[in-house]
Amino acid sequence: MKIKILISMLFLMVGYTAEAQQVLPLYPDSIPNATVKLTKDEQPTLEAYLPIKEKANGTAVIIFPGGAYAFLAYAEEGTVIAKAFAEKGIAAFVVKYRLPKNETMRDKSFGPLMDAQQAIKTVRSEAVEWNLDPKKIGVIGYSAGGHLASTLGTHFSKSYVPNTENISLRPDFMILAYPVISMDDQLTHVGSKISLLGMEPSKEKVELFSNELQVTKETPPTYLTHCGDDGLVDVNNSIVFYQALQKNKVDAELHLFPKGNHGFTQRLPVSEWMEPMLGFLRREGMLK
Template identity: 40%
Template sequence: MIKKLLKYLAVCLSFISIATVVNAQTRVIKIATPKMTVFLPPKGLESGKALIALPGGGYSHLAVNHEGFHWAPFFNKEGVAYAVLEYSMPKSDPSIPMKDVEAAFKIMADSAANWGFRPDSIGIMGSSAGGHLASTVSTHPTEICQPAFQILFYPVISMNPEITHKGSRKGFLGENPSEELEKTYSSEQQVTASTPRALMLLSSDDKTVVPANSLRYYESLIKAGVPASIHIYPTGGHGWGYRDTFKYHQNVLDEISAWLKSF
């Protein structure tokens, strides 16, 4: 795995001058603004789908490896063009990371024909605080950024002080946000019938981001008629990402694979 990742990260390209590198498994593209690495599946294996991953880190840092880069071989094997976005920290301004995500969607959509996927089949994936950002752009779509689907790992969903992750709330909204701002960025309160389908994966013993976040989002999605799936594993805590030491790692891979093939 480490050797493969070193090959992936060996290419550094700017947005203005994009090139690809080919090896036995994938084509890799590095983009400078926003900082993003795109891993393309081998020619002939493309499913037509693409996915932008947002690692977690409590809106203070990014867990780019096990919640980002380490997923690339799996998604490429599934025929998915997979991008890891190293988004900017909000520092109490939600628009900062959201603009990065919007820019990433524009790059992916503009490049879809060349990179082998459909521009209307670009999904969003997020872990922990990255899950909050993913659900936020999913419930606040723009003309440029309209995720086709969501994959959320143990996500922060709500900014409600009763169930939120305090560090993520502070990083995203600041110390004392208004009730209106809190509601606006609580994704369970922003779901509509046009919110994209979602898959959520988490552990019931997560003490960092309590499962109530995902459960409330799931309930809102179902009420709005949005296709939603949720898998809650009995143990594992928080932050397992792509780690084969996680007891249910293979279950996670199998469930994502089956879900991606379902639409």
């Protein structure tokens, strides 16, 4: 009921502001997988940026900032991105997902995925109130946020959060920018792996969260972008994921740049990183 009231307030704001913004609790009641009561700052949230009615096209993107699963680059890989998408008529939702911690979770490896599933469940269930097409809701993730986005896009068949309504948890598309994809030692970003899985994860956990191994023909169409000189996340993360998508005949675009290092989209004008993404969405029928 509380989230319904907040959503209604937000929806009313859209007609009067060029940029509607509201921070909603991701879970209206208890938070799954939590072993302690979280402080206000620790609680996962969904921050909504809705375009003005004249621009709205019904497409939505759920944004997962990076930060090696140790912190969130919430502004540069979250709110800045959301505002840019809203200006193009695309509703944007920034997820403040829980960072994996043994001190606050029963199993820290599933905490971020739970929040990602809850985020897409919330956005899709409230599509009418937000003037969205429930079949045009995708995700975008940066760095470790790209790992989370690709985990959501390859693990959607099993719900890790309560979902009695049986709402689809499958994104309709994925956009992955310099993403961590694999947990294999030859490819992974070590800091992200340790933060998510711990120092000595089981072989089963490593394989489960190596998303290049989890691709099927049902994996959503995917746009990937990376730099060859990325000194933090090996460019081969994007390459192996693209190859897995190709093997399973999933629509995919891979944009590689020779130079730019990690986080290169933060240093480019918005048009340079956004236009290729919009082109991909148009070709996939996600934008008119």
